[in-house]
Amino acid sequence: MQPVLSINGISKSYGSIKALKNVSFEVPEGSVFGILGPNGSGKTTMLSILLDILKADSGTFAWFGQPGSPETRKKIGSLLETPNFYHYLSAVDNLHITQAISGRGTDADIDHVLEIVKLAERKHSKFSAYSLGMKQRLAIAAALLGNPQVLVFDEPTNGLDPVGIAEIRELIRELAIRGKTIIMASHLLDEVEKVCTHLAILKKGTLLTAGQVDEVLSNEDIVEVSSGDPDHLKSVLNEFPGYSSIKQEGKNVRVFFPVGTAKLEEINRFCFEKGITLNLLSVKKKSLETKFFELTND
């Protein structure tokens, strides 16, 4: 299947600062693709290039197999960096402009998307009178207008309260179920981990990794064990063959194995034979946060 987006060797500098260094990856159709990275890692620069706001120094990209153009952008609902609207116009009037430029949606759709983001009651208020969260909701409404197949969200939950964050997360899940491709930049790891199927991690303009979330996260198996005497447990497990590292965390001991090599039965038997009865034995998935810090820390 042709990827929705393919990026080949994109580089971009601002003077002496290299914002992106030869970045390449592909976004498969129907994926929720998270672009992760600390502040200043190049996430927004990347999305800006893909939407023709910035010009890449080198490299190419293709949407739906075609070079980026106004026609490809019209098919993509995008929220880039901040909600950008005419301050003196109402939500409805602003969406009329979005609709007229992109050709996406109808008058009825405008009401519909405002209902989705819960702005229907304030649809005739001026944008300048909106709170930060309401502005963000309007930007999401604009992206949803006309039900595009591809959505680009740059920090979609910026400025939202906890309820708003949960609602947007739910909305993204629903969109994914309906087969939309969603490209989402974020530095909120929890947010990405909860909704994304694929991810790319950027650091100082370099792509560290990209792929399916499971693949990226599970480059090792983590087995968590515990017993009445964790210190003794750790010293016994030191003799267990095949692990790559071992750590004691409070009452629990974590044993790390190369991916696919952890065998719980063998660990259980080994401990039992050494006279230790385990009260905990489970395989832990590495959290995105752990992985992220591992990759991005110098």
Next chain:
Amino acid sequence: MLTLIKIEWLKIKKYPAFWWMLGIVALTYPGVNSMFYYGYEKATNGKEMTNNIAKFLLGNPFSFPESWHSVAYFSSFFILLPSILVIMLVTNEYNFKTHRQNIIDGWSRQQYITSKLFDVLIVSLIVTLVYVLAAAGFGVYADSSSVSQWTAQLQYIPLFLLQTFAQLSIAFLLGYLVKKAFIALGIFLFYYLVVENIAVAYARFKLNDIGRFLPFEISDRIIPAPAFFSRFGKDAKASYDHALSLIPEHVIYTILLTTAIWLICYAVHKRRDL
């Protein structure tokens, strides 16, 4: 094309500053000309010899067909009013970051500049309409016996439109490049009111009038001072006739400069990061 104009109209029609500026222009143009008109009335309406001399010298600059020329000349002093609006229209886009959003939503960079060109054209047409109404009003009011001559000197309508569009294009370029409304307005007012006037006056006496090639002066010269200025002696007549003879040349310079301004905008916008 029509879609671009419709979208720009969606942006402009609810912009309060647009209507304020339109109202101010609609009051200023007739207002300023009224001041000159009443000055003229006062000077010529008495029964004394001086009044008759004044009438003889001035003719009636506000009767047809001369009103097309006089009203265009006096109104053109106030180009800075619509200029403020044009600068606001372009710097607002930076301020709201909608210059980015318009592209994200699917405009090409070229379409963005074309839409702004239409903004400047729309404002120029509205200002020209106000001028036409004012000039026609004065023509009818000042001397009803000359109404039949209204078709002479109609060339001042397209000349006024060209001058307005050319000077508003300079304002646009400034707003487009500077991006910040107050800085652009400051530079515009200082240059338009102070720098260029001094430079033109200096060049007229010392530098073989090379000041006529300065940005605003190029198009200022397509509407020279009204005919009555030529009635104050032989030199004045010669200088008026010379100014009239330069109009076609300055029309070409104006078109060239304005074309260059827009080509610069298209070229810069095609390449620059937004």
